[in-house]
Structures are given as structure tokens and as C-alpha cells.
Amino acid sequence: MGxxxxxxxGLGNMGIPMARNLLRAGFEVTVYNRTAAKAAPLEEAGAKxxxxxxxxxxxxxxxxxMVADDAALKAIYSGGFLAGLSGPAAASGKxxxxxxxxxxxTSRELAGHLAEKGVEYLDAPVxxxxxxxxxxxxxxxxxxxxxxxxxxLPIFAKLGxxxxxxxxxGAGNAAKLAMNTLLAFNMQGLxxxxxxxxxxxxxxxxxxxxxxxxxxxxxxxxxxxxNIVEDNYIAxxxxxxxxxxxxxxxxxxxxxxxxxxxxxxxxxxxxxxWGEKDISAIFPFMMGEKA
Numbered sequence: 001m002g003x004x005x006x007x008x009x010g011l012g013n014m015g016i017p018m019a020r021n022l023l024r025a026g027f028e029v030t031v032y033n034r035t036a037a038k039a040a041p042l043e044e045a046g047a048k049x050x051x052x053x054x055x056x057x058x059x060x061x062x063x064x065x066m067v068a069d070d071a072a073l074k075a076i077y078s079g080g081f082l083a084g085l086s087g088p089a090a091a092s093g094k095x096x097x098x099x100x101x102x103x104x105x106t107s108r109e110l111a112g113h114l115a116e117k118g119v120e121y122l123d124a125p126v127x128x129x130x131x132x133x134x135x136x137x138x139x140x141x142x143x144x145x146x147x148x149x150x151x152x153l154p155i156f157a158k159l160g161x162x163x164x165x166x167x168x169x170g171a172g173n174a175a176k177l178a179m180n181t182l183l184a185f186n187m188q189g190l191x192x193x194x195x196x197x198x199x200x201x202x203x204x205x206x207x208x209x210x211x212x213x214x215x216x217x218x219x220x221x222x223x224x225x226x227n228i229v230e231d232n233y234i235a236x237x238x239x240x241x242x243x244x245x246x247x248x249x250x251x252x253x254x255x256x257x258x259x260x261x262x263x264x265x266x267x268x269x270x271x272x273x274w275g276e277k278d279i280s281a282i283f284p285f286m287m288g289e290k291a
Contacts, residue, residue, distance in 0.1 A: 005030065006155070007060030009053060009076060010100070011038040013235075014126070015066040017134040018099070018159050020045055025158040032056040062095045062155070069244055070102045077110060095120040097152055099140075101180070101241070103248050104170030107143060111169040120148040123169055125176035126160065129236040137161045141179070143172035177252065180245040183279070184262040186220040187242075191283040194228060205229045227280040239282065240275030243267055 004027070008019045011033040023029050023045050030048040032055070033039050039049055050056035053076055057063060067073050096114055098107065098121070111121035122144035132138050138160035142149050149165045156163040166175045190211070197207040208225045211217055227233055243266040246254075250263050265282065273291030274281045285291075 003028075004061040005059060007032070007050070007056040007063040008047075008066070009033070009056065009063070010066035010068075010072075011035075011042070012066070012068065013130050014133045016041060017130065018066065018138075019047065019064075021133075021136045021158050022155065023047055027155070027158075030056055030059050057094075061093065062097060062152075064097045064099060064155075066099045068100070068241070070106045070248075073098060073100055073102050073106060073110070077113070094118075095122070095148060095151065097122045097124050097155070099124050099126055101125045101176050101245055101248075102173055104143075104173040104177075104252060107170045107173050111144070120145065120151075121169060122148050122152055123172040124152070124156070124163075125172055127176065127179050128160075131236065132161075133159075140164070141166050141172045141175040143167055143169045143174075174252070177245055177249040177254075180242060181249055181254065181259050181262060183220060184242060184246060184266060185258065186218060187224065187279050188262060188265055188282055188286075190221050190224065191228075191280075191286055194283065195286060224278075224280040227278060228283050231284075233274075233277040233281040233284065235276060235278045237279050238275065239266065239277055239279050240270055242279045243270040243275065 006022060006027050006029045008015065008029055008031045011019070011031065019029055019031060019042055023042065030050050031039050031042055032050040032053055036049070039047065043049055050059065065073060065076060067076070096119055107123035114121045122142050124140050124142040126138040126140050128138040136159055140156050140160045140163035142163060142165050146165060153163065166172050193211065194204045194207050198204055208229060211221055212225065246263040246266050249259065254260070269282055269285040272285055274285050277291065
């Protein structure tokens with residue numbers, strides 16, 4: 001697998017450090033991005049550039065996509081990319097790994113189209129934000145055939161600290177939506193606890209110190225404490241993306257009371273203008289502050 005040529009589409013906050021980690025590991029990486037300037041840091045690190053998704057496909061054994069949402073992912077294929085694959089012989093032995101967070105239904109749809117062309121497909125979204133991406137410490141949840149997953153393990157080993165095969169195509173995305181529902185609970189629960197304490201005369205930093213030493217502390221509460229104390233909501237994981245994931249979860253049948261409440265809360269924060277801020281901005285939103 002180490003000599004496989006990797007194509008990469010999607011150079012956002014996550015995509016750039018992930019692709020850089022593959023370059024550092026010695027993989028041959030070619031990238032495409034609609035805004036070519038975004039590829040400059042990776043070109044300096046040794047990546048090649050492709051002029052179009054179709055050109056990228058021609059020089060890739062494995063294509064990895066890491067884009068914002070279902071519409072962006074479908075656009076890659078609807079722009080003539082799939083139409084250019086004349087049949088199984090043209091794509092023999094190739095694989096697509098989508099690491100975006102999209103609907104399980106979208107993953108199954110694309111997997112079906114690619115299977116007709118002889119291409120294996122894994123949906124493999126990640127848990128973790130920019131810093132874990134930089135450190136290669138993401139958690140990867142994959143959906144697809146066992147053989148395809150095992151073939152991708154050398155790549156996943158350079159991107160994350162752990163990877164799991166969750167089931168058939170779409171299962172990786174379903175697991176990711178479940179994870180992000182829990183993330184929303186963690187972040188909103190922390191905000192609500194701090195707000196309740198503040199209303200009783202307890203300083204947020206004092207309450208957060210208690211939380212950090214208690215049994216309810218976790219990676220999210222510790223990571224986001226500084227945001228609240230410093231009133232700094234520069235996005236590591238933008239609130240608009242979590243709001244999108246909760247919408248996807250609802251569309252996929254999430255029906256539990258707490259999950260619906262999380263969905264509604266983050267949609268309201270998004271509508272109030274907090275979408276470009278970090279997910280921890282649910283705190284100032286619930287405090288009634290303006291974005």
C-alpha cells in the first residue's frame with residue numbers, strides 16, 4: 001500500500017494537515033482544490049497538483065475526499081467525474097475513501113455508482129478537530145467491505161490513533177453522526193452548568209475548575225474550558241458544521257428527546273449568527289450575547 005498513489009480533494013482546516021501527514025509518511029500525494037492557492041502549502045511539502053478532479057483520478061490509485069457537506073461531495077461526481085469512467089476496466093483496483101461527514105444515504109448512493117465502475121468505496125469520517133488532525137490523532141469510523149478497509153489501514157495509521165470498521169457503506173457516517181450528537185450534549189451540558197452556576201453567583205472559571213477535577217470531566221470539557229474563560233470562540237470546529245451534522249442525524253431518524261433538543265438549540269445558534277464561531281460559542285449564545 002505504501003507505493004499507492006493518493007489523490008486528495010478538500011483542503012479545508014482538516015484536509016490540509018491530514019494530507020500533509022501522508023506526505024510526511026512518504027506517500028505520493030496529488031491534490032485538487034477549486035481554489036488553487038489553498039494547495040500552495042502542500043505543494044511546498046511535496047504534493048503534486050491536478051487541474052481537475054478528472055485529471056486527479058487519472059494519476060491516483062486511491063482518491064480521498066474531505067469536503068464540507070453532501071452537496072460538495074455530490075458536486076465532485078456530478079461534474080462529469082463519474083461519467084468519465086467508461087467501465088470497470090478503466091478503474092480496476094481503484095478505491096475512493098470519503099472522510100467527510102455526510103448522510104449515510106449519500107455514501108450508499110455514491111458507493112453504488114462507483115461499484116458499477118469497479119471502484120471500491122469506504123466512508124470514513126473522523127472524530128477530532130484541527131489539532132488532532134495535525135498530530136495524526138484522529139479516530140476514524142469506516143463503512144464498507146472488510147477487504148477495502150484492511151487495504152486502507154496503512155493510510156488510516158498515518159491519519160489517526162485508531163480506526164474501526166463499523167459495518168457496510170454508510171455505517172461510518174452513522175457512527176459519526178452519533179458521535180457528534182454526543183459532542184453536542186457535552187458542549188451544551190457544560191455551557192448550561194456554567195450558566196446555572198453563574199446565575200447563583202459562581203464565577204465561570206471557578207465552576208470550570210471544579211468540573212475539570214470531577215468525574216464528569218472529559219476531553220471536550222477540558223478542551224473548551226479556555227474558550228469560555230478567555231471569551232475566545234475562534235473555530236477549531238465551526239458551530240455551523242455541528243448544526244449540519246445534527247440536521248443530518250434528524251433526517252436519518254434521530255427521535256430521542258435530548259437529541260431533538262440538541263438539534264433545535266444548535267439550529268437557533270446558527271440562525272443567530274454564531275455559525276462561523278467554534279462549537280463552544282453555544283455558551284455566549286445561550287447567555288443572550290450577540291454574535
